[in-house]
Amino acid sequence: EPEVTQTPSHQVTQMGQEVILRCVPISNHLYFYWYRQILGQKVEFLVSFYNNEISEKSEIFDDQFSVERPDGSNFTLKIRSTKLEDSAMYFCASKAGSNTGELFFGEGSRLTVL
Amino acid sequence: AQSVTQPDIHITVSEGASLELRCNYSYGATPYLFWYVQSPGQGLQLLLKYFSGDTLVQGIKGFEAEFKRSQSSFNLRKPSVHWSDAAEYFCAVDSGTYKYIFGTGTRLKVLA
Numbered sequence: 347e348p349e350v351t352q353t354p355s356h357q358v359t360q361m362g363q364e365v366i367l368r369c370v371p372i373s374n375h376l377y378f379y380w381y382r383q384i385l386g387q388k389v390e391f392l393v394s395f396y397n398n399e400i401s402e403k404s405e406i407f408d409d410q411f412s413v414e415r416p417d418g419s420n421f422t423l424k425i426r427s428t429k430l431e432d433s434a435m436y437f438c439a440s441k442a443g444s445n446t447g448e449l450f451f452g453e454g455s456r457l458t459v460l
Numbered sequence: 461a462q463s464v465t466q467p468d469i470h471i472t473v474s475e476g477a478s479l480e481l482r483c484n485y486s487y488g489a490t491p492y493l494f495w496y497v498q499s500p501g502q503g504l505q506l507l508l509k510y511f512s513g514d515t516l517v518q519g520i521k522g523f524e525a526e527f528k529r530s531q532s533s534f535n536l537r538k539p540s541v542h543w544s545d546a547a548e549y550f551c552a553v554d555s556g557t558y559k560y561i562f563g564t565g566t567r568l569k570v571l572a
Contacts, residue, residue: 379559381562387564388550388562388563388564388565389504389550389552389562389565390562391559391560391561391562394559402559437503437504448494448506448509449494449506449560450506451496451503451504451505452503453502453503454502454503
């Protein structure tokens with residue numbers, strides 16, 4: 347069964363360092379997402395991406411964050427200068443089309459900022 | 461604005477007992493609704509979804525949910541809970557603007 351894969355599964359970084367989280371969405375999907383879950387809290391929307399551009403972003407997704415689809419398969423989330431409060435589980439998700447509705451999530455990348 | 465409310469933060473049931481997890485949504489049009497399950501340290505797995513049609517939807521692992529427009533609810537049910545059902549459950553609505561909105565989750569504990 348096709349699945350969304352994420353790497354790394356866990357990354358520990360020092361405050362102020364740049365982090366790149368990688369995702370390989372399901373191959374025929376067109377919509378890509380990043381969500382964040384701070385430990386013990388709800389799953390929060392960060393950004394959606396379609397047709398090689400951001401379609402929507404939340405207030406969490408400030409100038410420190412960026413997304414890119416550098417080739418036909420990868421979808422990355424970059425945090426330029428990490429802060430302690432960026433520590434969270436980051437989930438990548440993809441969806442086939444706007445009307446099918448179902449998001450498929452990856453297993454997540456746990457980011458720990460020290 | 462769209463929102464999802466899960467009133468119960470924690471629920472504890474005995475193995476074999478029935479389960480109902482509550483979800484209320486706020487959405488202007490007919491919503492697309494979902495229930496996801498998250499085991500500790502794991503990702504989100506889709507249990508079931510409602511798009512249209514029959515308001516009682518069946519999902520995986522013996523779960524079902526009923527969409528009630530009059531009550532703006534989409535409660536998740538299971539007739540007999542198994543110890544392996546212990547997890548966190550999230551209700552979500554497709555906002556229609558490229559994103560899902562999740563509830564705060566309900567953590568289920570199952571007593572042997």
